[in-house]
Amino acid sequence: MTTQGTSSTPPKKIRLGDLMVETGAITEGQLNLALQEQKITGKKIGRVLVDMGLVEELQLLQTLSRHLQIPFIELRQFQLNNDLMQKLDESIARRFRCLVLSEHKDGYLLAMADPLDLMAIDEAEKVLQKPIYPTIVRESEVIATLDVVYRNTSEIESLAGQLDSELSASDFDLADLAGESDIQDAPVVRLLQSLLEDAITVNASDIHIEPDETVFRIRNRIDGVLQEQVIKEKRVASALVMRLKIMSNLDISERRLPQDGRFNVRVKNRSIDIRISTMPVQFGESVVMRILDQSAGLQSLEQLGMPEEIRRRFEVMIERPHGLILVTGPTGSGKTTTLYSALSKLNTPARKIITAEDPIEYRLSRINQVQVNAKIDLTFARILRTALRQDPDIVLVGEMRDQETVSIGVRAAMTGHMVMSTLHTNDAVSSAIRLADMGVEPYMVASALRGILAQRLLRKICPECSAEQIADSRQKLWLQNMVGGKFVNAKFYKGTGCYHCNNTGYRGRIGVYEWLELDDDMLIALRDQNHNAFIDAARANPNFVTMEELALQYAEKGITDLEEVFRISVDLDDFEGDRPHLDVDHIGEDLG
Numbered sequence: 001m002t003t004q005g006t007s008s009t010p011p012k013k014i015r016l017g018d019l020m021v022e023t024g025a026i027t028e029g030q031l032n033l034a035l036q037e038q039k040i041t042g043k044k045i046g047r048v049l050v051d052m053g054l055v056e057e058l059q060l061l062q063t064l065s066r067h068l069q070i071p072f073i074e075l076r077q078f079q080l081n082n083d084l085m086q087k088l089d090e091s092i093a094r095r096f097r098c099l100v101l102s103e104h105k106d107g108y109l110l111a112m113a114d115p116l117d118l119m120a121i122d123e124a125e126k127v128l129q130k131p132i133y134p135t136i137v138r139e140s141e142v143i144a145t146l147d148v149v150y151r152n153t154s155e156i157e158s159l160a161g162q163l164d165s166e167l168s169a170s171d172f173d174l175a176d177l178a179g180e181s182d183i184q185d186a187p188v189v190r191l192l193q194s195l196l197e198d199a200i201t202v203n204a205s206d207i208h209i210e211p212d213e214t215v216f217r218i219r220n221r222i223d224g225v226l227q228e229q230v231i232k233e234k235r236v237a238s239a240l241v242m243r244l245k246i247m248s249n250l251d252i253s254e255r256r257l258p259q260d261g262r263f264n265v266r267v268k269n270r271s272i273d274i275r276i277s278t279m280p281v282q283f284g285e286s287v288v289m290r291i292l293d294q295s296a297g298l299q300s301l302e303q304l305g306m307p308e309e310i311r312r313r314f315e316v317m318i319e320r321p322h323g324l325i326l327v328t329g330p331t332g333s334g335k336t337t338t339l340y341s342a343l344s345k346l347n348t349p350a351r352k353i354i355t356a357e358d359p360i361e362y363r364l365s366r367i368n369q370v371q372v373n374a375k376i377d378l379t380f381a382r383i384l385r386t387a388l389r390q391d392p393d394i395v396l397v398g399e400m401r402d403q404e405t406v407s408i409g410v411r412a413a414m415t416g417h418m419v420m421s422t423l424h425t426n427d428a429v430s431s432a433i434r435l436a437d438m439g440v441e442p443y444m445v446a447s448a449l450r451g452i453l454a455q456r457l458l459r460k461i462c463p464e465c466s467a468e469q470i471a472d473s474r475q476k477l478w479l480q481n482m483v484g485g486k487f488v489n490a491k492f493y494k495g496t497g498c499y500h501c502n503n504t505g506y507r508g509r510i511g512v513y514e515w516l517e518l519d520d521d522m523l524i525a526l527r528d529q530n531h532n533a534f535i536d537a538a539r540a541n542p543n544f545v546t547m548e549e550l551a552l553q554y555a556e557k558g559i560t561d562l563e564e565v566f567r568i569s570v571d572l573d574d575f576e577g578d579r580p581h582l583d584v585d586h587i588g589e590d591l592g
Helices: 017-023 028-041 044-052 057-068 090-096 118-128 140-149 155-171 174-178 185-201 234-246 308-318 335-346 380-388 403-414 428-435 442-448 473-480 518-525 531-540 547-556 564-569 582-589
Strands: 098-102 107-112 133-134 204-210 214-222 226-229 259-267 270-281 286-293 323-328 355-356 368-371 394-397 418-423 449-461 466-469 492-495 506-517
Touching: 017 028, 017 044, 017 057, 028 044, 028 355, 028 582, 044 057, 044 403, 057 133, 090 098, 090 140, 090 259, 090 380, 090 403, 098 118, 098 140, 107 118, 107 418, 185 204, 185 214, 185 234, 185 259, 185 270, 204 234, 204 259, 226 286, 234 259, 234 270, 234 286, 259 428, 308 323, 308 449, 308 506, 323 335, 335 394, 335 418, 335 449, 335 547, 355 380, 368 380, 380 394, 380 403, 380 428, 403 418, 403 442, 403 449, 418 428, 428 449, 428 518, 428 531, 442 518, 449 492, 449 547, 449 564, 492 547, 492 564, 506 547, 547 564
Parallel strands: 107 133, 323 418, 323 449, 355 368, 355 394, 394 418
Antiparallel strands: 098 107, 204 214, 204 286, 214 226, 259 270, 270 286, 449 506, 466 492
């Protein structure tokens, strides 16, 4: 690698704005406008020029690179070394927006958002004790990478060790030690804070704390998959569980029975709701914390990634004055998120909305949300009966669990209310038939039901390490039986694994949907309880696209890979010939 200029030859002092004028990127007048904006915001001139849309960030960085004769690097294309990057203190890296990229015998290559910052170069040289060779990178990439590099895993291990030592030396009762609410520096408090910060950094949806015989495990669920950290100090788990119980107002003396609670904390200036569930296990108590980021706000239907045609039809249907709409899928498939997004669209001063939920995940203003409580017989059915006497326009029932709830919901949909709910079924077609089999008259179901949205969550390929994948012979054989062989010759992609995705090849998730809008043929078949005719009518509907087909479209576009498509296809039942192409045993062999 060739670089020019070292610490002994500092970058030439230059006014970036003047440089952009000289190269013709902006005019003198535009520079003056940017300078005025800079006085107001206090931002650096380069950031102001980009934010105002006067120049593209890439153009600005490449111009600066040529003038200073230092490299411009796309971080996502660079193989990062975690141990090397850790040589620079987090405080310095975050303050100056810089990262150590590589080491050479005569110095370090340093990625910098602002290579003109001589103070940053001086500070880095003092710490690293070698000359610095600056390179230019995008500021957004540096910030995102810093969050990945400086995770809290080592700090968690250190705090767990401190807490274990304190537990060994302490004369206090464990409950007292765990409950030091006024001492923010108590190791258990700092350990919990570090756990939460780490989970928020990696966008984890859940934190699992699991005691074993000699260790305890902390596992974060990221993009639907658990990632594990093992802590040797097993006794720390008990103090951590007690602290969580105190924060959730649970009974710390009860360790034999499961308990559920909730608390709110601020992490990284964000309001986070934590839903906690404890369960007695062989070596102590297992705890699962569900993380709900209240600061992030609800996603709109557009932000969910729903295909435009499905979203448009779904939005038209939920705007209707009455009827029953179901969202189906297994636990963790995003049903609740979709329903909340629909409610946020419908939530206007002109509509009264009542929900029956177990539990209430997000607090929504203007909406009357009721928490199910089985201990006092406050069930879905009871809340629904009461809700209908509260003059609602829209009722959301968290789940259609039993015949009574289904019956009341169907009757409400037939008498002028819009009712939305969920079912734990695999696809849209089987959901309609399942509803008719739950003890409600088929003609009533046919009269009330308007549409069914089935969904799953697919892991997205990491964009930093995406590469073309050639389907092997077995995969092609499987593809020949999918959607009439439509995708057998398509190009597919796969994440090879990199620093940005923790070598998993995946980063983030996207919903894959199946929208079934009932037409006359389907309603007649449903009324007559003719399952085969219903399936045939659904297949014949030109607007019905199966989840597998949509997932394959995502795979063809490089959004996800074939393994994720296979995963959801195997998960879908071959319901009375609904998906005759699906041979689970055959697919399992292919994936092996």
